[in-house]
Amino acid sequence: RRTAGGFNGGGPGSGIYRTMDGGDTWERLAEGLPQGDMGRIGLDIYRRDPDIVFATVEAGGGRGGVYRSTNRGNSWEHLSTQNNRPMYYSQIRVDPSDPNWVYSGGLNIYVSSDGGRTFRGATAEVHSDHHAMWIDPNNSNNLIIAGDGGISVSFDRTRTWRQLRNIVISQFYEIGVDMRKPYFVCGGLQDNGSWCGPSRTLTTLGIRNRDWYNIGGGDGFYVRIDPTDSSVLFGESQGGNVYRKNLITGESQRIRPLPRAQGQGQDSGEEVDFAWNWNTPMLISEHDNRLIYVGSSHLMKSADRGVTWEAVSPDVTTGVNRDDLEIMGTQVQRGMTLSANDGISSYGNLTTISESPTSPNVLYVGTDDGNIHGTRDAGTNWVMLSGDMPGLAAPNTVVTRVVASRFNEGRVYATFDGHERDDYRPYVYRSDDYGNTWEPIVSGLPDDATVNIIVEHPRNENLLFLGNEIGVFVSIDRGDSWAHLKNNLPTVPVDDIVIHPRENDLVLGTHGRGIWILDDITPLEEISEDVLNTDAHIFSARRTPMWRVTRWQEWSPGTWRVSNPAPGARIHYYLKEDAPLPSPTVDARRDDGGGRSGGRGGGRGGANQMPPSVPTTPPEPTVKLTVLD
Structure with a gap:
């Protein structure tokens, strides 16, 4: 069992x-x-003889x-000690056509041709960590493996x-955006490093794998x-390696703060050993x-882009030694x-x-053992x-986000995640007095999906977005609903959300x-x-560049590609009720004397001549713009 503090296997x-x-x-x-x-x-059972069962223990x-x-399991024989990092893998497969060929998942794929007694590595060309x-x-030569890569x-x-x-199955923990035109999105992936890619390209091919860089x-x-x-950017790998x-x-250049004699903001002769979360904020x-x-067990600050550091907080965690905690009663x-x-x-940690956008002096931190300071x-x-x-069901529930408002210095939002103690309820809070008192704001959220992230729109204080284990939710009343x-958008965990400050795009980092x-x-x-109560409303149009796009040809089957955003400016409108559309008409004449019938396509007339086929569905409403110098 895994908890926020440890693991008992x-x-x-x-x-x-x-x-x-x-x-x-x-x-x-x-x-x-x-x-x-x-x-x-x-476990795996040999398909041609269910008496034969393999286990990795x-x-x-x-x-x-x-x-x-x-x-069929009445007795067992120990064949091999092969079982690489069992809590993470413990996958075993037997060839459906030959019980002598046995495969074990792990850091590598390990294969045995003598019934599981000896194994060799078999995936030197493939990313490590194999789980399926x-x-x-019908053909033992054909295999599919799935893992971290x-x-x-x-x-x-x-x-x-x-x-x-x-196949788009990447798992992003956190994302960020830059201010280039077009802008790029960067993010950190589960066991695949950090990458950056464009929000659009200047070719007709759209966005491809090769447009991303590590x-x-x-x-x-x-x-x-x-x-x-x-x-200039700042990235990290696990455990605070910034x-x-x-x-x-x-x-x-690595700029992770090192343990040193340091007190709260100044040297004190006391050795500080920093503890880092796997996902360091x-x-x-x-x-x-x-x-x-950056955050360890302390809040660390650098005024020179990571050349030097100082701790600007004490240890803000509970200080509990996890070796004293029980998992499954031990x-x-x-x-x-x-x-x-x-x-x-x-x-x-x-x-x-x-950091409050309205004041650099106002800071908030949250920890994996439930503290907000x-x-x-x-x-x-x-x-x-x-x-x-x-x-909140338990005081040491993991804090997933604390977000200071840019509209009210005293306003702050917080989210918690209790799934590691089998508590999947949403915990979302708002405070208007610097966190001294909190109000739950969960109306309309599913009661079985933990919350990962909350963000506030940079220009509308009432507009909030929230990412949980099934997708993204929106509030237009500051979280009241x-x-x-x-x-x-598919049903997928949303781990991070960014609103691009210039383009006003909503960018999601999903886990899968x-x-x-x-x-x-x-x-x-x-x-x-007010808008919802009007009969019709046209929203402001975004200033849209006219991109000079190069036409390329490329034949690359088996690689991923997605189209660029559609060209041209967009006009968004709201109608309180469906607008009546004109009935379709047909320019056709009927001639009982056998002459020609005009209209779409013409054709031979006659007493039983029907007019050309007419679409029964009204056309989609369109807007035509004429741009003049």
């Missing part, structure tokens, strides 16, 4: 169970399997690995691989671009583009607990930072603000379907009760 209830009556009753199978606690277990003391049963596999039951296929039983690059490795997270110089990069020179100040913040201990805290690098004097004094959150903003852009949200910016 096994326990006394873990084992292999069998049912012979469709699930009404179950029996635990034990003969030949490890004694004591077991962790994650993977997590267990301590060298007892883990690959097991086989030839009598399919073997063609996407989907790959082999047609020669793992000797060579081809990655499928035309800026950093590891697991990618926040990317923040200097708003005055798009060639870097500054110059896109023109290619220079990249980072921002560039709106008041000074040379000033950046304390997690390295060397004793299976997969102890695997995947949880540390506990007690910042998850979100916000605020300061109104640039970090000299900090106040705990999350002691009384109405309706919410509506699902879907259209053609890449980046999506809703072009020009001016109608949502200008919608109001």
Whole structure:
């Protein structure tokens, strides 16, 4: 079980169970399997003989690995210790046509041709971390694998691989935008580094894979671009490994703050050991583009783009030692607990930072153990603000976002995520007194989808957007009510949202379907009760460049491509009721004497001649613009 603070990979209830009556009753199978606690277990049944079952078992003391049963699980034989990082993989597959060919998922794909006794690596050409596999039951040479690097296929039983690059399944944690024309979107991907790509291109081919470029490795997270110089950006990989990069020179420098003797804002002779979240929050100040913040267990500030750092807060976490916490009724201990805290690098660190756009002295931070702190004097004094959150089920629920309003210095929004304790309810709050009191704002949100992000429109204080585990929601009344903003957006977790300040585009970073852009949200910016009560309304038109687009030809099957936004200016309008459309008419004459019948297409007339076919659906309303010098 995983919590925000740790991971317990096994326990006394873990084992292999069998049912012979469709699930009404179950029996635990034990003969030949490890004694004591077991962790994650993977299973596969040989299709041509269901008596043969393979298992990959997590267990301590060298007892883990690959097991086989030839009598439907009544007894088991330990064949191999092959079981790379079991809590993350534990995938085993047997060839549907040959039980001697067995595959194990892991950092690599491992293959055995002797029934699971010995294994060799078989995916040197493919991105690591494999979680799923399919073997063609009619041709053992054909395999499909899926993992952190996407989907790959082999047609020669793992000797060579081809990655499928035309399926949009990228998982973005965080995104950012720059101010180029057209603007670029940058973001951090799960185990695929950080990348930047254009919101449109200047060719007729649209946006292709090759239009994206890599800026950093590891697991990618926040990317923040200097708003005055798009060639300078800040990125990071897991655990606070922050870097500054110059896109023109290619220079990249690691700028992660190092532990040193430091007190709150000044040296004190006390050694500070910073703890970092896997997804470390980072921002560039709106008041000074040379000033950046990153969050460890402390809020760190650099006034010179990461050359030097100072802590401007004390440790703002609860200070709880996660080794003292229980998971599934027991304390997690390295060397004793299976997969102890695997995947949880540390506990007690910042998850979100916000600087007030109206005052550089007003800052907020949130942590993975449920704390929100605020300061109104640039970090000299900090106040705990999350002691009384109405309706919050547990005080140490992860804070996913704190967002200071740009319209009211005292207004701030906060969101929490409790899914790691099986609490999927939405927790969204608004405060108008610097976080001293909070009001829940969840009306209209689904009660089984945790919230990841909330953003405020830069020009309309009533317009908010929220990303949760199923999509994006919008509010036009400052959070008092919410509506699902879907259209053609698939059902997918939305982990980050950015509103481009110039183009007024809504940019989404999703965990599984890449980046999506809703072009020009001016109608949502200008919608109001007054507009909704009028019979008709035309919204402001966005200033639209006329791009000089190069016509290219390219034949590249098997790669991904999406069209550029449609050319031309758009006019958005609202009608309170459907407008009446004119009935379709036909310019046709009937001649009973057998002469010609005029109209669309003409044709031979006659007594039974019918007029040419007429569309029964009224035409779509259109607007024609004539642009004069």
